[in-house]
Amino acid sequence: MAAYETIAFDAAKCTGCGDCMSACAQVKTGSFEHASSRIQILPSANDGFELALCRQCGDPGCVSVCPAAALEKDGTTGVVAWDGTKCVNCLLCTVGCTYAGIAFDARAGHVTKCDLCGGDPACVTACSEGALRHVRSARIYSHYGELEDLFVPGLSGCQGCNTELLIRHVLRAVGPETVVAAPPGCIPGMGTVGYNGKTGTKVPVFHPLLTNTASMLAGVRRTYKRKGRDVTALALAGDGGTADVGFQSLSGAAERGEEILYVCVDNEGYMNTGMQRSGCTPYGAWTSTTPVGERSHGKAQEAKNLPLLMMMHRCAYVATASTAFMEDLYEKLAAAIEAAKHGFAYLHIYSPCTSGWRFPSQANIEVARKAVETGFVALWEYTPASGLRFTRSVDDLRPVDEYLEAVGKYRHLDAAQVAHIQAHLKKDLGLLKELSARGAQADPRALAT
Template sequence: MSYLDTLKKSPDLVSPGISACQGCGAELILRRVLQVAGPNSIFAIPPGCMAGAGVVGWNYANGQKTPVHITLLDNTAAFLSGLSRIYEKKGRPDVNLVALAGDGATADCGFQSLSAAAERGEKMLYLCYDNEGYMNTGYQRSSTTTRGSKTSTTPAGTVLQGKQQQQKYVPLIMAMHGIEYCATASPSHMKDFIEKVEKGLAASKKGFAYIHVFSPCPTGWSFSSSQSIEIARKAVQSNLFPLWEMSSGKLTLTANPKPLPIAEFVQGIGKFKGLSPQVLEEIQVVVQHRYAILQKLAD
């Protein structure tokens, strides 16, 4: 069945009226993951945009049509570890156990429990929607925020020019745990995204699966809500967010574009406004170096 057939035949398991921002990448990610996982699923979503906007809903009603737990910011993978073992004991390994967490709850606060669950090979699919910051509380920088980004804690001015550090590349860190399946995905490449979620769910029946998804944020990044998919596509085309997967120890690049320069990617994104040529060049060097590593691993 093609990915279009999957989406056509699968019901939308999120209520029509949720309070996510217009053009929110994370809302699209939540809806599509739920369509693929289906109603026989239990989700764990820590505090963040999708806990507040995607799960709570209106009038204290659940915005999501499957069981969902709002975990703590730092224990999502630990919570699902326990749930996984409970359902194994009950003789119900068919239930899909899925985490959907932001980059703060994944790369920062929750990394200890994430890494530990991956090392133990706990049976779950963990997805990170990476909007490069703590958006639900006013956009503070996280460790996955791109160098030079203007956030509420890394202002751009005469003294500092946005975030001073390069971003932590979490997907490759997770792949090096030797897990069942690891991939990157983007809402701009929906066929690739759906296929990877299907593979991740299948792998989660054997052990730990992880997918890192690019999630552009119009509100925090300061761009028009109509540009979300275009910006996500440019992130892939520029190799700022390369698409790949690793299974059985083999890394495969699932997109190999003729790369756009980073200077073209940042155009029209408010958080990058006024970047100096030096900072742009620093970002470009890191992007090229990281992609070269991925190409060597793929070879």
């Protein structure tokens, strides 16, 4: 099953300039008549803008009602294609479409519809406001979907957990020449290290102690290197094993510049053992060891900023990522794989926990997205050569309440606690912004005071 590209519309950014319609009409008909454009922007009653455009549906209604077999969904590109040599002008497709994605163009004398311009939509290029975006995530899925899945077909993760997605895609990207270390946590718990003497991956995997993941992996990498084999040493660890009890070996390996790709899947606690707090649990969050009652109101301390700590080790590569922004995640994964060939690469991926954070199992990616859009987590990357760089702007953030309200572990928060979180986020973001502004010249240690 292929994945497909699409055009996304952000109404909030649209100014109604009409450049997209001019561009479409120009490319498709040679005129600038907006009426001939296949994308239609409409002013709405409340000063905003609305969109009528073909959705390139997965199960297209226009195709189902076409009596002449003139419409067909292309299995490779996903485009619902119109064949003028078969069309009989009966207009039934305009009945089958509920989005006005195919309509009669009087000038052309037949129905017209968007064909994504063969993969480079003119309307998106013409949009200077960023309201139209060509979403190419499908390329990732189509590309990596072709690669071998190195993880077991079944697993015992909680419903809705995004870690399966992470493991499968990280392993696909890293490839078969890999040794995986999975310290105690959700990742081995859901089947990575396997059961009954069988592994859960198609590459060698071992189960270090919580304390020694990075040091064992350093030894594995050095041994293979000595034997002349280029093997990726990959850690798939939780935030507990990384930030708390595993930190001394991690810090040591990073400081020595061991050639390791260390992926921390941060679900903000010890979730597979009963949802206890960790050093990465944010302020105010409910866990089983930071309960909510008469005296305790969730965690009283701030989370430690683990990726920033790793940046202060001046690793070859450090980045934060989210499964709600897969293109970004994949770019960082590729950079981290490359960096791990000559130094320590650290990738910190936020992983909302459906069981431990108390939100519906279908909302994982939604929660992850809100965390980023409100600035609760920031997406950035660091290399010693170019310093810290935001990979998604933090200038235009949504109110943090939107994120807190989506997650059950913050349900008890009072106004003072929310204000505390807001103030702290502002401070954290300020530090990151300053680091980003100074680029490679920044000395994080001087700034952190």
